[in-house]
Amino acid sequence: MxxxxxxxxxxxxxxxxxxxxxxxxxxxxxxxxxxxxxxxxxxxxxxxxxxxxxxxxxxxxxxxxxxxxxxxxxxxxxxxxxxxxEKDVQELARVIAKERSRREIQPVIKTLKEVSSIKDDGTQKTKELIKQTKALHELAETADTMLNKLVSQNQNWLTKSLLKMFK
Amino acid sequence: MxxxxxxxxxxxxxxxxxxxxxxxxxxxxxxxxxxxxxxxxxxxxxxxxxxxxxxxxxxxxxxxxxxxxxxxxxxxxxxxxxxxxEKDVQELARVIAKERSRREIQPVIKTLKEVSSIKDDGTQKTKELIKQTKALHELAETADTMLNKLVSQNQNWLTKSLLKMFK
DNA sequence: ATAAACTTTCAATAATTACTGAAAGTTTAA
DNA sequence: TTAAACTTTCAGTAATTATTGAAAGTTTAT
The missing domain is CATH 1.10.10.10 (Winged helix-like DNA-binding domain superfamily/Winged helix DNA-binding domain)
Incomplete structure (x- = not known):
C-alpha cells in the first residue's frame, strides 16, 4: 500500500x-x-x-x-x-469527549434523574422503574465523570500507570 | 410526573x-x-x-x-x-462495551495499524500520514483496552477508588 | 461606490436507513 | 397429518438524514 x-x-x-x-x-x-x-x-x-x-x-x-x-x-x-x-491526539480526545458529554450524555443523565425521582406509589411496576432508572443514572454519572477525568489528565504517566493497574 | x-x-x-x-x-x-x-x-x-x-x-x-x-x-x-x-446495569455495560469494541473499534484499529505501517518514502506528506495515524492507533488501542478492563471489573470498590483518585 | 473574491444559506433532491405487513416458514398439539 | 399458533423473512414504502448548487450575503481592494 x-x-x-x-x-x-x-x-x-x-x-x-x-x-x-x-x-x-x-x-x-x-x-x-x-x-x-x-x-x-x-x-x-x-x-x-x-x-x-x-x-x-x-x-x-x-x-x-x-x-x-x-x-x-x-x-x-x-x-x-x-x-x-488540532493535531495532538490527546487534546483531540479531550475536546471530543467533552463535547459528547455535553451534547448527549448530560441530557440523558438529566432525564434519568427526573424519571427515577417520580413518586413511589407502592406498585410493583413503579418500584421497578425507579430502581432500574436509578441504577442507570448512577452508572451514567460514574461513566461520564470517569471519561472526562481520564481524558483531561493529559499526562502519559497516568494512562500508563492505570493500564498497568488493570493488567 | x-x-x-x-x-x-x-x-x-x-x-x-x-x-x-x-x-x-x-x-x-x-x-x-x-x-x-x-x-x-x-x-x-x-x-x-x-x-x-x-x-x-x-x-x-x-x-x-x-x-x-x-x-x-x-x-x-x-x-x-x-x-x-439483562437487569444488572454493570453486566449490561460490560456486554455493550465488549460488543462495540468487537464490531466497531477493532476494525478501526486494524485499519489504523495498516495505514500507519506504509513504507516511508521520505516525503513530508507520507511522514505526516504515518505519524498521525500512528498516534491515533496508539490512542485507540489504549482507550479500547481501558474501556474493556474498566467494565470487566465489576467490583464496586474499584470504580469508587478510581473516582476518588481523580477527584 | 463598485465589483471581484469569497462564504453562507436553504429549498430541492438524493441517498440512506427503518418499518410495515403479508406471505412463507416452523413448531406443537391433538 | 393437519391445522392452529406462532415466528421469520423480505419486497415495497415511508421516514430520516445528507448533499447539492445557485442565490443571497459579506468582505476587501481600488
Whole structure:
C-alpha cells in the first residue's frame, strides 16, 4: 500500500466511524483530511480532495469549528480562509469527549434523574422503574465523570500507570 | 410526573440515545421496555406497548439476542416466546462495551495499524500520514483496552477508588 | 461606490436507513 | 397429518438524514 491508497483508506474509515458516533460522514472526513495535511487547507482544496460540494464543505467546517477541533487560519496576503485541525491526539480526545458529554450524555443523565425521582406509589411496576432508572443514572454519572477525568489528565504517566493497574 | 409519563419518557430517551451509538431506535426502545418490565414480555406485548409492527419487533429482538443482552424465556404451558433483558446495569455495560469494541473499534484499529505501517518514502506528506495515524492507533488501542478492563471489573470498590483518585 | 473574491444559506433532491405487513416458514398439539 | 399458533423473512414504502448548487450575503481592494 502506498500513500494515496493509505490516505483514502484512512479518510474513509474515519468517515464511517463518524456516522456511528453521531457526526456525519463529511464532517468526519474533513477532520481526517486536515489531520494528515501538512498545511492548512482552503475550502477549494477540501472540496477537490473529498469530491463534495461547496455548501457541504462550508456547513461541516463550521460545525467542526463549533466543536472546537478546527480553526480558521488567516494566511497573510491571502483572501481565502484556510483551515487546520488540532493535531495532538490527546487534546483531540479531550475536546471530543467533552463535547459528547455535553451534547448527549448530560441530557440523558438529566432525564434519568427526573424519571427515577417520580413518586413511589407502592406498585410493583413503579418500584421497578425507579430502581432500574436509578441504577442507570448512577452508572451514567460514574461513566461520564470517569471519561472526562481520564481524558483531561493529559499526562502519559497516568494512562500508563492505570493500564498497568488493570493488567 | 407519574408512572406512564415517566415510562414513556424513559423509553424515548433511551431510544434516541440508541441511534447515536449505532443501534436503531426500535432496538433501543425494546431493550428499555424490557429493562423496566416486571416480567418477561411477549412479541404481542412489545408490539402493543411500542406501537411497532410484528416484523420490526421480530428483527430487533433477534438483534438484541445476538448482542447477548436479551434472552428468550420459555414459560411452561405457553406456546409464545417471552423475552427479558439483562437487569444488572454493570453486566449490561460490560456486554455493550465488549460488543462495540468487537464490531466497531477493532476494525478501526486494524485499519489504523495498516495505514500507519506504509513504507516511508521520505516525503513530508507520507511522514505526516504515518505519524498521525500512528498516534491515533496508539490512542485507540489504549482507550479500547481501558474501556474493556474498566467494565470487566465489576467490583464496586474499584470504580469508587478510581473516582476518588481523580477527584 | 463598485465589483471581484469569497462564504453562507436553504429549498430541492438524493441517498440512506427503518418499518410495515403479508406471505412463507416452523413448531406443537391433538 | 393437519391445522392452529406462532415466528421469520423480505419486497415495497415511508421516514430520516445528507448533499447539492445557485442565490443571497459579506468582505476587501481600488
Amino acid at each position: 502506498e500513500f494515496e491508497e493509505a490516505k483514502i483508506k484512512f479518510i474513509n474509515t474515519w468517515g464511517s466511524l463518524g456516522t456511528l458516533w453521531g457526526i456525519n460522514k463529511a464532517m468526519a472526513q474533513i477532520q481526517a483530511l486536515l489531520f494528515i495535511a501538512t498545511k492548512p487547507l482552503s475550502t477549494e482544496e477540501i472540496m477537490a480532495e473529498l469530491q463534495i460540494s461547496r455548501g457541504n464543505t462550508s456547513m461541516n467546517v463550521r460545525q467542526l469549528i463549533e466543536w472546537g477541533i478546527v480553526t480558521k487560519e488567516l494566511i497573510p496576503g491571502e483572501r481565502k480562509e484556510y483551515f487546520s485541525t | 407519574e408512572f406512564e409519563e415517566a415510562k414513556i419518557k424513559f423509553i424515548n430517551t433511551w431510544g434516541s440515545l440508541g441511534t447515536l451509538w449505532g443501534i436503531n431506535k426500535a432496538m433501543a426502545q425494546i431493550q428499555a421496555l424490557l429493562f423496566i418490565a416486571t416480567k418477561p414480555l411477549s412479541t404481542e406485548e412489545i408490539m402493543a406497548e411500542l406501537q411497532i409492527s410484528r416484523g420490526n419487533t421480530s428483527m430487533n429482538v433477534r438483534q438484541l439476542i445476538e448482542w447477548g443482552i436479551v434472552t428468550k424465556e420459555l414459560i411452561p404451558g405457553e406456546r409464545k416466546e417471552y423475552f427479558s433483558t
